[in-house]
Amino acid sequence: MSPITAEEEFFKNSNLKRENIEHLRYWISKQPHLPNGIRDEQLILFLHCCQHRLEDCKQVIETYYTIRTHSPEIFGNRDPKGEEVQRNLSIFEFANLPKRDQHGNVVMAVRVSDPDANKFSHSAALKTYFMVQDAIMLETGTVPGYVFLLDAKGCGLGHITKLKISYMKLYAEYLQEAFPGNVVATHLVNSNYFTKAAFAVMKRFCNTDMADKLFVHTSMDTLYSHISKDSLPKDFGGKLDSMATYHKVMVEQLELCTGWFKDEEAIRVDESKRPVKAKCMGEILDN
Structure with missing residues (x-):
């Protein structure tokens, strides 16, 4: 589009x-x-x-x-075809899900496709994450709100030890004070001890309003009370196509935005x- x-x-x-x-x-x-x-x-x-x-x-x-x-x-250096971004697009799947939730909010989903922690970079992950946000907003413009869905399956201690407190602070500050959209919720699924601990640390940098919008789900059933299966890919037990399918679309969308990023x-x-x-x-x- x-x-x-x-x-x-x-x-x-x-x-x-x-x-x-x-x-x-x-x-x-x-x-x-x-x-x-x-x-x-x-x-x-x-x-x-x-x-x-x-x-x-x-x-x-x-x-x-x-x-x-x-x-x-x-x-900076946000080239969708550059080595850093391409590498990150090969270890994570990003999707702007084609069907909005029951309230008309855009659902942006992220999951690990390659669990090798040696390939993970916190800065590269954030760079690509924010690029995807920008590409979605460039295409959709104003919407009621944004729901961020994070699948922690495949994340372990090796990933957590590479997280930087300064980047956690930056992420929280950006979403609270600078993101040009309404953050409705962030949902974490398939969590483990390490990812729950990291989520708890990030929550410390959130104000009360943003902290109340962070949800850690111990089962998919609690997720469905927030986002219906009609708006979720099959990877999350939903009725839509796979994350891999939508990730391919997002990669193409990012490449079309190359000039805009520059x-x-x-x-x-x-x-x-x-x-x-x-x-x-x-x-x-x-x-």
Whole structure:
């Protein structure tokens, strides 16, 4: 599918106002450290996730581009055909499931396809994970919310020892303060002692609202009370096709976004031009 356009967003969003986009553009023009080249479609995502509250939207824009600027190992060199991303796409399966949940939320699923922990890199996994998020948002635009489904089968102690606390903090901070969408829930299935422990550590960096949206399932039956089988692939006991099938579609979608990823990497904050020094990335993540 082609990326959604601003005009399509106006057609489907009665609350969307052109004057709000113009207001944000004017505000951005007065912030010398913020980047040029932010597309209308991206501003619409920010507006939507903040329920069109302009001041909240400005804070999300600040945090979004600050995090991306200060985390080049995650948000830089995002070439879908590059060795790092290709390697990660061979050890994980990522899917934008074709049927939304019963509330109209997008379901993004991830599972391990190669359990060899020697191939695992926390930074590469996060890089690819966020690339998939971006590709989904580029195509679907504004939606009611996002549900993240994580299958821990195949993850063991070897994977957990490679996790970095700083990346756990970054992940929590990004989803809470910068993700241009509404996070409805994150579900962890097929967990074990090690993955439950890692999930508990990450939960410490979440605010109360986000922590309440984290679910660890001891059986698939409890998952089905959140996401119906109609919206799940067969790998999760659902009625859809396999994760492998949808992963192939996602790999193709990422490759179609190659030019977008390259252009997006240039849209970053210039700290030397920030009028008042805001928190540096380390301070943000230490909160």
